[in-house]
Amino acid sequence: MVHAEMLARLLEARGTPVEALHRRPRHRRGATRGKYLNLLARGLVGADFFAVHMTWGAVNELTTLRFYGVIRSRTENALLKDVLRDVMAQEAVHYSFYRNVAIGRLTDNPRGQRIVRWALEHLWSPVGLGLRTRDDADRLARGIFEDRPELATQMDAQLNRIPGLADLNLVGSTVDAAVARRG
Numbered sequence: 001m002v003h004a005e006m007l008a009r010l011l012e013a014r015g016t017p018v019e020a021l022h023r024r025p026r027h028r029r030g031a032t033r034g035k036y037l038n039l040l041a042r043g044l045v046g047a048d049f050f051a052v053h054m055t056w057g058a059v060n061e062l063t064t065l066r067f068y069g070v071i072r073s074r075t076e077n078a079l080l081k082d083v084l085r086d087v088m089a090q091e092a093v094h095y096s097f098y099r100n101v102a103i104g105r106l107t108d109n110p111r112g113q114r115i116v117r118w119a120l121e122h123l124w125s126p127v128g129l130g131l132r133t134r135d136d137a138d139r140l141a142r143g144i145f146e147d148r149p150e151l152a153t154q155m156d157a158q159l160n161r162i163p164g165l166a167d168l169n170l171v172g173s174t175v176d177a178a179v180a181r182r183g
């Protein structure tokens with residue numbers, strides 16, 4: 001959220017105000033619902049829920065990191081380049097933290113691996129989907145990754161190495177689904 005607010009300030013200063021969607025009642029209700037679903041899942045899944053949370057987080061940190069990288073390679077705005085460089089450094093730390101904890105929790109833990117794989121296959125959607133529509137998320141996935149299949153492949157190569165996620169190809173299949181839904 002700190003990053004989002006910083007980027008919104010930068011855009012506003014350049015005459016493009018962006019509304020903070022996560023402050024609308026619908027999204028606040030969504031956040032509250034998410035909190036209760038988390039509690040429920042933690043009760044049902046037990047200790048392995050923490051592995052799901054950390055793996056889920058690793059996926060989101062990595063996709064966010066690569067997303068900022070694409071934006072940074074496209075912009076000619078020097079300030080945005082600087083801001084994104086620092087934001088990306090933070091996201092890289094987040095990613096390695098989530099990934100390392102997830103790997104620690106999942107190593108030699110077949111039950112955890114099965115649950116994490118099931119959760120990502122059936123429940124995961126790109127970060128931000130709760131705040132935007134499916135169309136917005138699809139347009140973002142296509143706009144950022146469709147003409148860079150190697151980026152999705154490279155992300156999947158990293159994520160597939162988390163115990164339990166072999167050959168999952170979560171990012172590639174998400175982009176493929178967004179492309180298939182076009183029009």
Ligand SMILES: [Fe+2]
Nearest residue numbers: 061090091094
């Ligand atoms: Fe992050």
